[in-house]
Amino acid sequence: MLAKIEELLHEVESMTAANAEELEALRIKYLSKKGAVNALMADFRNVPAEQKKEVGMKLNQLKNLAQERIAALKEAFDNQDTDTEGLDLTRTAYPIGLGTRHPLSIVKNEIIDIFGRMGFTIAEGPEVEDDMHVFTMLNFAADHPARDMQDTFFVESNAEDVTKNIILRTHTSSVQARTMEKTQPPIRVICPGRVYRNEAISYRAHCFFHQIEGLYVDKNVSFTDLKQVLLQFAQEMFGPQTKIRLRPSYFPFTEPSAEMDISCHICGGEGCPFCKHTGWVEILGCGMVDPAVLDACGIDSKIYSGYAFGLGVERITNLKYKVKDLRMFSENDTRFLKEFESAY
Numbered sequence: 587m588l589a590k591i592e593e594l595l596h597e598v599e600s601m602t603a604a605n606a607e608e609l610e611a612l613r614i615k616y617l618s619k620k621g622a623v624n625a626l627m628a629d630f631r632n633v634p635a636e637q638k639k640e641v642g643m644k645l646n647q648l649k650n651l652a653q654e655r656i657a658a659l660k661e662a663f664d665n666q667d668t669d670t671e672g673l674d675l676t677r678t679a680y681p682i683g684l685g686t687r688h689p690l691s692i693v694k695n696e697i698i699d700i701f702g703r704m705g706f707t708i709a710e711g712p713e714v715e716d717d718m719h720v721f722t723m724l725n726f727a728a729d730h731p732a733r734d735m736q737d738t739f740f741v742e743s744n745a746e747d748v749t750k751n752i753i754l755r756t757h758t759s760s761v762q763a764r765t766m767e768k769t770q771p772p773i774r775v776i777c778p779g780r781v782y783r784n785e786a787i788s789y790r791a792h793c794f795f796h797q798i799e800g801l802y803v804d805k806n807v808s809f810t811d812l813k814q815v816l817l818q819f820a821q822e823m824f825g826p827q828t829k830i831r832l833r834p835s836y837f838p839f840t841e842p843s844a845e846m847d848i849s850c851h852i853c854g855g856e857g858c859p860f861c862k863h864t865g866w867v868e869i870l871g872c873g874m875v876d877p878a879v880l881d882a883c884g885i886d887s888k889i890y891s892g893y894a895f896g897l898g899v900e901r902i903t904n905l906k907y908k909v910k911d912l913r914m915f916s917e918n919d920t921r922f923l924k925e926f927e928s929a930y
């Protein structure tokens with residue numbers, strides 16, 4: 587009997603099946619009620635008592651091995667795709683889903699294009715900045731509220747000398763300071779980039795957003811030049827019927843300073859809920875560069891004058907595409923992003 591079991595063990599070990607029918611035949615041969623294993627089990631009572639232990643162990647081994655091998659062969663069949671007839675090797679691959687440009691990138695590029703056509707080139711600078719370029723050179727007094735913890739993220743703060751602070755830039759005017767520091771006029775740049783302000787996140791404020799600031803410094807630059815460039819921008823961005831309005835304002839680095847509104851592009855200036863029935867919506871800050879800033883940056887304010895303006899890309903995008911919640915821009919929700927698939 588032992589010899590018979592050994593022989594079957596060998597057989598089982600090397601058994602193969604070419605298809606499901608052959609496999610079933612093997613199962614019947616070894617494991618069914620009338621199969622080899624059961625037959626041996628039935629014979630077991632005739633085994634002499636002193637051999638029972640050894641034979642019993644071998645018999646169990648055979649049964650387990652047969653079960654394992656058959657299960658393994660079955661699994662191999664299940665995983666195999668045997669249906670090759672329907673396979674069309676000439677078929678084109680699945681279309682690859684194209685990504686979409688982010689709405690802020692679309693609008694940023696459009697703004698850069700508009701100013702690019704008016705002769706502005708791009709200047710860039712670091713997001714982690716020193717106080718000098720963000721505040722001091724731009725005429726912020728040491729105790730100006732914009733240096734307050736409320737607005738600024740500090741990387742390294744120096745209690746004795748605030749001008750030594752390292753911060754996250756709160757506006758890209760820092761890039762204007764850097765540009766004036768290393769180039770003499772004529773200067774005509776726009777500075778796109780991300781800025782940071784320590785604000786509670788809500789539908790209308792975020793701790794970071796994107797700006798494009800412009801700077802033009804040359805001989806005889808006047809407020810009229812600024813106004814004309816901004817009118818041109820507004821009409822290219824929001825349509826030729828767009829009107830602009832400048833309201834006096836205050837920025838430490840410009841004098842005089844103004845805030846610019848455009849006629850509400852939804853109601854055409856008639857008044858609607860969007861413009862809170864005023865007919866106007868605010869889009870940017872601007873002004874003539876304060877002579878103290880030119881001097882601090884190494885440009886002779888007796889020879890040169892300049893204008894600067896700064897706008898928020900999110901604000902323009904909200905106006906253009908009526909996005910009501912600022913947070914949408916940074917949540918990576920593809921349902922939102924896909925809406926801009928055809929926008930560029």
Ligand code: PHE
Pocket residue numbers: 756757758759799800837840871872873894895896897
């Ligand atoms: N830097 C200002 C801001 O961040 C915008 C601005 C730029 C205003 C240039 C006037 C001139 O709000």
